[in-house]
Amino acid sequence: MPEDKRRGRRPQGEQNMRQIAIRLPVELLEEIEAMIAGRLDGMDKSTLIRTLLAEAVEARRKKPKK
Numbered sequence: 001m002p003e004d005k006r007r008g009r010r011p012q013g014e015q016n017m018r019q020i021a022i023r024l025p026v027e028l029l030e031e032i033e034a035m036i037a038g039r040l041d042g043m044d045k046s047t048l049i050r051t052l053l054a055e056a057v058e059a060r061r062k063k064p065k066k
Contacts, residue, residue: 024032036048043051 032045032048032052036043036045039048
């Protein structure tokens with residue numbers, strides 16, 4: 001095999017992203033899928049999960065510390 005060839009799937013999306021695998025409760029996944037069905041912008045599941053996670057992290061960052 002030529003050295004310039006890499007095995008596996010080519011990277012998708014932005015270069016500064018890493019892939020992770022998570023398990024979600026069925027109820028949470030169903031709620032996420034319902035949110036997707038109600039959107040008009042065609043956002044996919046991965047993008048919605050990243051958006052929700054980013055919003056949660058930002059809200060936690062802004063939360064005043066006791």
